Amino acid sequence: MPGIWASTYRRRPKHVAPAKLMAKREVRIVAKTPGLVCAHHHLYSTLARGMPPPPKTPTNFQEILEQIWWRLDAALDLEMIRWSAMLGALEALESGTTAIVDHHESPNAIEGSLDVIAAACAEVGVRVLCAYGITDRNGAEGAKRGLEENERFIKAGGNGLVGIHAAFTCSDESLRSAAALADELGVGAHIHVAEGVGDIEAPDRLDGLTSDAWLLAHCVHLPTNHSLRGTILHNPMSNLNNEVGYANPARFTSPVALGTDGIGGNVVESFRLAYVMQRSVDVTCGPDTAWSWLETGWDLMPEARTDEVTWSYDPMDPWHIAFTPGIRPLEVKVDGEIVYTDGAPTRVDAAEVRARAAEQAERLHARL
């Protein structure tokens, strides 16, 4: 069992009967963990639910990108981005996730978008590590403006990485510029790598550009013996949903962390799926490997270690969690402040966030 859990919850002493235990409040069992980290999220996609179907049913990952996500991100404005981030942050908190590594794209609302996301997360009480994913698919000028948004945000003191959509939508010049900016700012880059077969050239094109601070999302089609540096971000639900294949991240020597790729902020759910997906190719494995991937999140956002989540289930042990549905936080503390308790956030009104997000979703869907 990973060491950090042992220090954050107390097992019931074997010689004490439960009834006797309940009479002594001072030894009441509570399962506590640090705040969890979602290592790959797209808060802007929170409003996608219920969107109208695309004109033609996508038949592969490239068509899913073209007909769903690239139409959606082009329709976003700053107000939509604000409420999608508010709702996404709220849902993260409701899942015990106190820190989000976000990857953002809104080609018609680039400037200031990272500030809007950071402010929304702060309002809810969730930590966020922002990045604007640059791309040349809307022209070289679009990539340049994206790069400038990353630079502006980080230089102004924002907690950020340099975002790159993916090698297959970027020119070599854009990839080199993004890597150079990341080096100059002393941060990593956050990029999708070999998510689908259309990006299998990524390891060659990124060769020599990466550092240990880079975050490499998906890596489904990345060769096992690759030369890229950085942490691999595994998103099993998204990979299944897009029929891109199974990344089988246990094959890599690179660090691996768990994300959702925008399908909510619940990394306990990601862990449970990551475990059974690994099990589907290796029936000898236990949940400790998938749990270690969840724990890698704390290397990416160490400040979440100081957060505290009190859970509805005890013990929060990988073997228990893997087979226990519906585990939820009872209380969440971020930086010493209670930001979630009794089923509700303390800083914002959950009903209002949901209502305002629904209004913005309606505006967004009308544009598609």
Ligand SMILES: [Zn+2]
């Ligand atoms: Zn992604």
